[in-house]
C-alpha cells in the first residue's frame with residue numbers, strides 16, 4: 462500500500478531533475494506548484510541552492526516528460 466496517499470494501485474517512483482532559470486523563492490514556488498498540479502505527483506520539492514527538483518510520482522499517471530513540460534510551461538528549463 463502506498464504510504465503517501467493510502468491507495469493500493471500504482472508504483473511511486475522518485476525523480477530528480479536540475480531546473481534552470483530559478484532565482485528566487487517565487488520561482489521555487491512556481492515550479493513546485495506546476496509539478497504538483499500533475500496527476501500522480503505526490504510531492505515536489507525544490508532546492509533553490511542546488512537547483513534541483515525532487516518529486517515522488519506515479520509514472521503510470523504522469524511521465525518524466527510531462528514533468529519537464531510542466532516546468533517548461535511555467536517558464537523554466539528542466540535538464
Ligand SMILES: [Cu+2]
Pocket residue numbers: 483484485486487488489
Ligand atoms: Cu523568482
